[in-house]
């Protein structure tokens with residue numbers, strides 16, 4: 387039987403620029419400034435991808451000898467990625483301010499440049515522990531509108547619920563570099579064509595299956611978990627003979643971007659729960675530039691994202707670098723784990 391499917395070379399590739407222009411035309415979802423913003427972020431991600439790809443040859447591996455606001459040692463690539471994103475974004479006139487995991491306070495747009503209506507917040511290189519060992523890392527970003535009438539945006543201007551995001555996404559620097567984007571109307575993936583130097587649409591309207599047999603969690607923290615969290619994982623580990631009546635498999639990259647990308651590709655649940663090791667820290671991951679953008683992407687792909695007790699996108703931020711527990715991915719598993727927590731709280 388002859389194969390009638392079109393050969394891949396006969397299909398015209400859709401570049402990120404073309405995709406954005408068509409979105410602007412057909413749905414009015416974005417304006418020219420937002421389009422420029424996404425293109426600039428994508429260009430910065432391309433530069434970060436090149437730096438990551440050079441590895442030891444680029445002289446960028448290892449520690450920068452500094453600490454960020456969370457007291458974490460910064461890697462040279464963390465600092466470089468932050469600089470790339472700042473430099474790419476500050477002069478275009480599309481932003482009112484930027485904020486990053488790697489900077490204590492928001493970064494204002496220098497006075498010599500025009501200001502725009504958007505705020506950009508990002509984790510320039512997520513998965514720090516994997517940078518030097520050649521395992522996937524990534525950039526996560528979230529776009530908010532600058533509150534009306536605010537001309538010098540400070541931390542307060544950024545403290546908006548995740549539901550206010552107008553765009554979000556991430557780039558994963560793996561065996562290929564993939565940019566995943568939502569503008570609030572589905573989730574789309576663009577692969578970096580290393581020869582042509584641009585991002586090309588490779589998947590539209592990604593969907594996370596409702597059910598899954600795969601979970602991602604740092605099991606070494608089990609002794610610190612709350613009882614409902616232990617209950618949920620114990621049931622998965624019990625497999626066929628346990629209350630769930632089936633086996634579950636575990637995958638854990640320890641780069642949130644790579645773990646979320648796997649879930650977007652084939653389903654799963656990712657959990658970084660609250661633990662009792664340090665009661666002052668309600669979880670490890672940061673709300674504004676890790677949990678919120680990933681929750682937006684996951685919900686737009688039909689999945690769910692909670693803190694184990696409430697929807698992440700509804701959390702009212704109190705601090706730029708605030709942490710939250712994160713449960714996200716296949717809807718039925720996220721809902722079950724969340725139910726175990728709310729039931730335990732109510733009893």
Ligand SMILES: O=P(O)(O)OC[C@H]1O[C@](O)(COP(=O)(O)O)[C@@H](O)[C@@H]1O
Pocket residue numbers: 458487509511512513514515604640641642643658670
């Ligand atoms: O190895 P741990 O401590 O469980 O942390 C892994 C998690 O920390 C992160 O690397 C985030 O921390 P960084 O922003 O410092 O990289 C996530 O990508 C990942 O899921």
